[in-house]
Amino acid sequence: MNSELLVIELLSEKRKILQHYWKNHRRLLRIMAITAVIAAVFFFGVATFVRQYIESIVRNYTYFHRAGQLYQLSLIVGGIVLIACFIFSLTSFVKMRFLARNFPAWLEKQVAAIFAITSVKQDKDYYYLYSAKSGKSHPIVKNSCQILSTTLDGQKIMIGQTPTLLGFYQIKLFMLDEETVIAVDYGKKDQGFQQKLRVSFGTLLVLGFVGISYYALRPTSFEEAQRIARTLEGFDDVEQQETASSSEPDRVNEEQLLRQPAGFPKHQAEKENSLYIDQAADELYMTTDKGTTWRFVPIKPDWLRGGDYTLTTGEVPYGYWMDDTYEIDPNFSWFLYPSDDGVHLLTSADAGLSWQKHTISEAVGPIRYRKMSFSPDGSSGTAIFCTTDSMSSENIFVYHTTNKGKNWQKSDVTTINQPIQHASFVSQELGFIATRTTIYYTHDGGVSFSKAILHMPEEYALDGLDIFQSPDEVSELSPNVLEASFNLLKQTSEYGNDMYACLFRSEDNGKTWSFIKEVSQIDIVN
Numbered sequence: 001m002n003s004e005l006l007v008i009e010l011l012s013e014k015r016k017i018l019q020h021y022w023k024n025h026r027r028l029l030r031i032m033a034i035t036a037v038i039a040a041v042f043f044f045g046v047a048t049f050v051r052q053y054i055e056s057i058v059r060n061y062t063y064f065h066r067a068g069q070l071y072q073l074s075l076i077v078g079g080i081v082l083i084a085c086f087i088f089s090l091t092s093f094v095k096m097r098f099l100a101r102n103f104p105a106w107l108e109k110q111v112a113a114i115f116a117i118t119s120v121k122q123d124k125d126y127y128y129l130y131s132a133k134s135g136k137s138h139p140i141v142k143n144s145c146q147i148l149s150t151t152l153d154g155q156k157i158m159i160g161q162t163p164t165l166l167g168f169y170q171i172k173l174f175m176l177d178e179e180t181v182i183a184v185d186y187g188k189k190d191q192g193f194q195q196k197l198r199v200s201f202g203t204l205l206v207l208g209f210v211g212i213s214y215y216a217l218r219p220t221s222f223e224e225a226q227r228i229a230r231t232l233e234g235f236d237d238v239e240q241q242e243t244a245s246s247s248e249p250d251r252v253n254e255e256q257l258l259r260q261p262a263g264f265p266k267h268q269a270e271k272e273n274s275l276y277i278d279q280a281a282d283e284l285y286m287t288t289d290k291g292t293t294w295r296f297v298p299i300k301p302d303w304l305r306g307g308d309y310t311l312t313t314g315e316v317p318y319g320y321w322m323d324d325t326y327e328i329d330p331n332f333s334w335f336l337y338p339s340d341d342g343v344h345l346l347t348s349a350d351a352g353l354s355w356q357k358h359t360i361s362e363a364v365g366p367i368r369y370r371k372m373s374f375s376p377d378g379s380s381g382t383a384i385f386c387t388t389d390s391m392s393s394e395n396i397f398v399y400h401t402t403n404k405g406k407n408w409q410k411s412d413v414t415t416i417n418q419p420i421q422h423a424s425f426v427s428q429e430l431g432f433i434a435t436r437t438t439i440y441y442t443h444d445g446g447v448s449f450s451k452a453i454l455h456m457p458e459e460y461a462l463d464g465l466d467i468f469q470s471p472d473e474v475s476e477l478s479p480n481v482l483e484a485s486f487n488l489l490k491q492t493s494e495y496g497n498d499m500y501a502c503l504f505r506s507e508d509n510g511k512t513w514s515f516i517k518e519v520s521q522i523d524i525v526n
Helices: 003-011 014-057 061-101 103-116 187-217 222-247
Strands: 117-122 126-131 137-141 146-150 156-163 169-176 274-278 283-287 295-297 333-339 342-348 356-362 367-374 381-388 394-401 414-416 422-425 431-434 439-442 453-455 475-478 481-493 496-506 512-522
Touching: 003 014, 003 103, 003 146, 003 156, 014 061, 014 103, 014 146, 014 156, 014 169, 061 103, 061 187, 103 117, 103 169, 117 169, 126 169, 137 169, 333 367, 333 381, 342 367, 342 381, 356 394, 367 422, 381 422, 381 431, 481 512
Parallel strands: 453 512
Antiparallel strands: 117 126, 126 137, 137 156, 146 156, 156 169, 274 283, 283 295, 333 342, 342 356, 367 381, 381 394, 394 414, 422 431, 431 439, 475 481, 481 496, 496 512
16 A cells, blocks of 8 residues: 555544544643642642741741742742643644644655554564664554554554653554564563653652752851851841931941930949940940949940840840840950841940940851850950851851950851850860750860760769850869869659759860769759
8 A cells, every 4th residue: 555545544534543632632631730730739839838837947047048049949940840731731732733724734744654664563562663764663552552444455554652751652653564563572671761761750859859958958158158148138237227227317327336325324233334225215335333424335235136146045035135245344345246247346445435346257147146255354355156057056156366356366167966055265275165965175266176075973964954054164273174063963862853063173174074073952943
């Protein structure tokens, strides 16, 4: 049979051929609809829920930023999938309309392709159509095949489906002469392509999930924290400055410090060196003579409380301050505070008559724990503060000064897997930080921290309050010999435990600590 006769023969089978194509078209539409629903639920619904959940439990701007970026990526991917589903569906519909209107011309091309097939092979599940012109074979699923017609010489005109990418099928017309079909035994190899495709797609999904997890949970580098902080500054700081400039246009000078107000409070202080909040004006004042003279501190109370102002017991109440974040003295007063553009030290050497602002660090994101300590003469000092790295880990920043805070030298950033609760530096090289149950020491000024070992009697444990709390400090008795008070839980009876402050001593510069004695019982309720 020549091609013209075959075209005439198949024109009478137009209805069967179109039914086969419409069946394949409807199958594709179902796949696209299911894919679109799954994509919408996952990339829009689930992604929104996950982002809101992460932002409700994480208080770190770095992770807010990452969650926001991943959410935007999810929306983009979801949008691409939905658009792709629409394009596939529309393309299939257009092809069907074209096929119905141009069936004779389409059929001539199909017949030419039928005559280009030089041999047909088969295994249990597939026919394989080989074309010498293209050098390729096309597998046809046997159970999808339907006989359209039979030629005078006994050859069957068949229509069937050949699998393509992602589980789709393409319609093929072919002639089958069962007497010339060659049986083969490599069908599993050819069918394995689809299996390999599915495995590759699954592997790609797993790698994508692993990559997203690593991006979301990896430790925050100092450079990333700076970059994100600068980005946040463009939103938060500008808005705050615009609000401040609209209500108090002349309050902030070029150094971003508040200008001196007109009057001073009339308030008697209990202590000689005291800090006072004028809540009505939202202003800070200091005195070095029990309130006889008050000096204006050119920062707002909220600036001093900037970042995440929380400790183990929760947020520090307004009007109270973290220990060692400021000091008032006639000869040298200072305030440690963060802002969107960095961490700063405000100092005065004349009892508050004049103030100087020094930048300790560029922006690293919102800080939580912070502490400043100076040597007795005030010349050298150490600043330590931390930013949240993940749900529990924190990045520790240590800076040193040798000229009363004018210039600062940064140590390397260290990540601790639990929130720190207290820090104590004996010198610029020797220092300690404490989590709830662990003490870490540094002998290189904060470049690295190592876990200290505590030796204690069996009846004591570290499961109570924070092991090392402010205002306790590590004291140096002699070279390499240190003492500190640590909080331990003691089993006093089979019915309960009590907390005790216990004296420990180290004779190797803080690497190991030995129990000396109980100092006092701790009233846990109060």
